[in-house]
Amino acid sequence: MPDLNPLLQDYHLPPFSAIRAEHLVPAIDAIVLSSRAEVARIIASQRHHPNWDDLMLAMEAVTSRIDEVLSVIYILDSTTTDPRWLEASALATFRASAFTQELTGNQGLYDCYKALAASSSAALFDASRQSLLKRTLKKFRLAGIELEPAMQKKRVMLDHKIAGHQQLFLTRLEQANNAWRKHITDESRLQGLTPTLKARMAQKARAANVQGWLITLNDEIYRECMAYAQDRTLREEIFVAYNTRASDLGPHAGQFDNGPLLQMLRVSRHQKAMLLGYANFVELALELQMLETRDQVLDFIRDQIASSRTVFAHDKQVLEALGHELGLTGLQPWDFAFLAQIIRQRTCGVSEDDLRVYFPLENTLSQLFALVKQLFGIEISELYGFDAWASGIRLFQITEHGEVLGQIFFVPYRQNDGGYPYAISLRNRWTTAESRRVQPMAVLFTQFEGTPDETCLLGHRQLKILFHEFGHCLQQLLVGIGYRTKMGTDDSGIDSAEFFGQFFERWCDSPDCLAWLSSHFKTGASLPMAMARQQALYTDTQSSWEQAESLTLALFDMEVHGSQDDGRTIEHVFASANREVGHLPSLDTVRYANSFSHLVSGYEGGYYAYQWSEVLARRAFKRFEREGVFNAATGRAFREQVLAPGHSRSLLESVRLFSEEPSGRAP
Structure with missing residues (x-):
């Protein structure tokens, strides 16, 4: 009798509504069992004379299957609090992760990859294949494949400990938020x-x-x-x-304290890095990024701090003057955003609500799709009658000259109180050994407030969220077209992946684009150009506080993961970073780090990527500013020179070529 588990059926779009808790573990177990047999077959056939199709593409088929099922489970996790589902999900995820670790610890498989890299045919591989093979070998080494067996066992134990602490950090933060x-x-x-x-x-x-x-x-x-x-x-x-969330201070002091947990994570990560031959965790975290050393990152952060000093001083002087005018003696941290907002409105004569009425979600989406058609030559159309995991979810299909390039699931509205905007890969693009093209899929969560029955009006911040996360999705769908190797956001370093989100945000700061995107939700009138210019000024006014916060967190991340042996506590490291940036107020009665979720969500040792990618994105966007933000030729050039190459070359090199700059320049 055939297995009717929906996760084990062939499908193009996942059968979300048919999936139940009882399907999860059996599906993962079945996939792991068949995958083990397939891996053994691949090793046996590739041990002596490996080739690209029968090793790299065959293993891609193995890993893609389990990765996609995990993505489906992850998406469904966000919609339920059912204990049966969450228990099954946790067990299925654990078993899948164990299998992934098993693969990167498989000596026979590693030997096959090494043999392929050393073969005469590898010298003839194009840049895309060479890059993917190099990254694959590096992932094995980062998993400890070259360690002695006892050290490999210790590395596995450390990984389990780190994963457990990271999940507990997020659980405590959620509890603190809800309390x-x-x-x-x-x-x-x-x-x-x-x-x-x-x-x-x-x-x-x-x-x-x-x-x-x-x-x-x-x-x-x-x-x-x-x-x-x-x-x-x-x-x-x-x-x-x-x-003071999840800390020893504040209204729920000590109840959900992440402080000791952060220190344990810091120690475990340092131990793992040392085990793998690195001086500290930052060096390990940078292995798959554009910047290669902690010193390079620190130099970049400190250059940004130095170049911001004048703006910091000006903004602080203006803000303190307003505080004095309003009789606010002894300015406190809870006064800064309030005063900055007054200064913006006085300077620019426009408020967030003034702008919001011009950007109803439906019209903004239509204009966004028209923009990418103009720039990149692709069509985006909505599909109906598909299987969704919750109400209000939409599906868009991307085509070019009638050929389907992929799909984007769009989740406009917040599904729980603690959610944050993000985009994830549901399926990467790749071509099988039989030359069958696998279409990519992405999921976009904007977490807007509201329901499908209401008119959703976007402020400038929400507009940037939409463009940022859509940029990630477009990267997922357009990166590497023309290459047979796997391409997707999962294969980019954090600093590369964040570039595309930051780049698409730039259109939200263009007065011409704002006016073109807009349509008053009642009258249909466009945003007056004068207001569009005021909004651009509004964005830049008193923006140093957000810049200083981002730099402080980036510096803290580098220091807390790169200075394990200096005896400082988490709080001391944060205070030191805050003093070095020197713009935000110093306050001993807060615990910023205890709710800094990027420390446990894949950005540990890499938070600098937000600053780095923004600088790179602004540099790339200058060409659009010169040639026109709607210039189709410039859009085609960006697609050909930055999106299409994917990881076949460095993003830095791609941006340099697109920006028409001399070689050797870095942000």
């Missing part, structure tokens, strides 16, 4: 908040069966309260609750 609520019954305390934000707070109160308004530690709510709430004591209370 704090501020119930407001006196509307006067919400003076200054936008009608949009107050409506969301009222909706949360109704959902909790209480009257009035409910403030939570959702990132967007926190950010807007800090910027707009006129009640200083309310800002202070929210600031303290948010910045």
